[in-house]
Amino acid sequence: MLDPYQRYRHARMIHAVRVSLGLLATILLTTGIHLPHGEWASVTMLVVIGGLQHHGNIGKKAAERAIGTLIGAGVGLLLVVQQAWLGLPWLTYFAMAVVCGFFSYHAIGKGGYTALLSAITVFIVAGHGDNPVTDGLWRGVDILIGIALALAFSFALPLYAVYSWRYNLADALRDCATIYARIIKGESVTADEHLKLMGRLNAVMVQLRSLMPSVSKEVRISMTELDAIQRHLRMCVSTLEILGNTRPDANDPEAMAQLQSAMKAEHRLIHVQLIAMARALKTGESRRLSRPVELPLDTGLDTTVHNPLDGYRLLVRQLAANIGEMRQRLADTAPRWNI
Numbered sequence: 079m080l081d082p083y084q085r086y087r088h089a090r091m092i093h094a095v096r097v098s099l100g101l102l103a104t105i106l107l108t109t110g111i112h113l114p115h116g117e118w119a120s121v122t123m124l125v126v127i128g129g130l131q132h133h134g135n136i137g138k139k140a141a142e143r144a145i146g147t148l149i150g151a152g153v154g155l156l157l158v159v160q161q162a163w164l165g166l167p168w169l170t171y172f173a174m175a176v177v178c179g180f181f182s183y184h185a186i187g188k189g190g191y192t193a194l195l196s197a198i199t200v201f202i203v204a205g206h207g208d209n210p211v212t213d214g215l216w217r218g219v220d221i222l223i224g225i226a227l228a229l230a231f232s233f234a235l236p237l238y239a240v241y242s243w244r245y246n247l248a249d250a251l252r253d254c255a256t257i258y259a260r261i262i263k264g265e266s267v268t269a270d271e272h273l274k275l276m277g278r279l280n281a282v283m284v285q286l287r288s289l290m291p292s293v294s295k296e297v298r299i300s301m302t303e304l305d306a307i308q309r310h311l312r313m314c315v316s317t318l319e320i321l322g323n324t325r326p327d328a329n330d331p332e333a334m335a336q337l338q339s340a341m342k343a344e345h346r347l348i349h350v351q352l353i354a355m356a357r358a359l360k361t362g363e364s365r366r367l368s369r370p371v372e373l374p375l376d377t378g379l380d381t382t383v384h385n386p387l388d389g390y391r392l393l394v395r396q397l398a399a400n401i402g403e404m405r406q407r408l409a410d411t412a413p414r415w416n417i
Contacts, residue, residue, distance in 0.1 A: 079235060082417070083360065086241040093237060097128055100231040104224055113223075114216040118202060122147075122224025125195075127232055132239035134292030136232040139191070144225050146192040150199025151218035153177055157200070158214050161207040170207030174200065239292035240415050246289075248359035250282045250311060255352040257318050258397075262345055267322035279315050283308070297414040303407065310404035317397045324390055344394050351401045355408055364412035367405055 079085065085092060100123050108116025126140050157177075161170045181197035184190065199221070203214040253275050260272055290304045358367050408415075 082238075082241050082362070083245065085235065085237060086245050089237050089242075092235055096231055096234055097124070099234075100127065100227055103231070104227055107223070107227070108220065113220060115213065115220055118217050118220040119224035119227070122221045123228045123231075126225060126228035132242070132289075132292045132296075133232060133236040134239045134294075134296040136229070138295070140225050140229050140232075142189075142192045143195055144222065146195030147199050147218065147221045147225070149192075150196040151203045151214070151221070153196070154200045154203030155211065155214050155218075157204045157207050158209055158211050161204075162211065167207060174204070174207065238296050238417065239289050240297050240417065243286060243289045243293045244359045244415060246282050246286055247307075247311070248356040250279055250286070251352050251356040251359070253279050253282075254311075254314055254318060255349055255356070257322075258345075258348060258352070261318065261322050261325055262341075264325070272322075276315075276319070283312060283315070286311070293415075297417060299411050299414050303411060307404060307407050307411075310400055310407065313400050314397065314404070317393060317400065321390065321393055321397070324393065341391060341394055344391075344398055348394070348398050348401060351398075351405055355401075355405055358408070358412070362416050364409065364416050367409035367412060 079092075101120050104119040104123050105116070107113075108119050113119075122143065126143050127136055157170055157173060160173070161167070177200060178197045181193045181200075184193035185197070199218075202221070203209070203217050257272065257275050257279075260275075261267065266272060286308060290301060290308070293299065294301050294304060354366050358364050
């Protein structure tokens with residue numbers, strides 16, 4: 079369970095067990111000390127960590143939940159007090175509608191989660207204005223207990239977003255190596271296997287993009303640096319798509335043999351670097367990223383294109399240069415993502 083890769087593989091099971099234990103703890107605590115309305119602590123536990131696997135999101139959501147709870151509880155208590163003092167239900171209903179309309183206005187946009195929870199907490203604490211003040215206070219306390227327990231359980235075998243980012247990126251790089259091997263061997267780029275690999279790569283890039291904010295918070299890598307790594311991967315995939323459609327005709331053995339002979343060193347360099355990055359990300363042995371690599375050619379972009387084969391070779395050089403830059407970025411950030 080201390081192995082990051084095993085925790086990544088069994089993330090759903092770990093998350094389910096952790097939430098179950100957290101709910102059991104809230105039930106035992108609130109019933110053990112006879113807290114009124116203790117079920118709201120369990121509800122809060124589910125709200126804060128029930129749908130959040132990654133550790134980088136939990137702290138933010140808990141803070142938003144706490145702020146929303148305090149605002150909503152304060153407003154709810156004011157509504158309960160005025161209802162008890164004035165005894166005008168229609169005024170309470172009107173005030174609730176106005177307050178929740180205000181929160182709903184701010185629920186669309188930045189801080190929307192906090193605004194929405196504020197509106198929900200108003201009804202949790204005040205009901206329709208007829209709840210006793212003591213009930214409102216106890217419900218607010220229960221919610222804060224749920225937040226505290228959710229944060230405590232989030233630190234038990236935390237499921238860091240950086241794990242998903244690392245291993246998904248590693249799988250994507252292996253898929254790039256497989257696709258490149260298919261292209262240089264002359265295999266069909268319209269075959270189901272090839273299209274399946276490309277589809278999987280595109281899906282992984284979307285997933286990696288969604289993980290970046292959490293990864294940035296967890297390991298203190300700037301979003302700019304993460305975006306640069308993502309851009310290198312996107313360029314790699316785009317170049318592979320172009321290479322697959324501009325390579326020499328696979329039915330021309332002479333052209334394919336000429337290409338294989340002329341670019342043998344480049345092919346090996348690209349394959350070795352892609353696999354080296356994938357292994358380093360998966361095993362954590364980041365030292366392999368810092369090993370010097372001898373470039374067998376000038377990767378500049380000033381090469382004159384005289385025929386389609388020259389254009390193909392220039393694309394391969396661009397691919398090699400792009401992969402080299404990505405490898406260097408991963409090496410520079412390894413002390414942070416290798417946790």
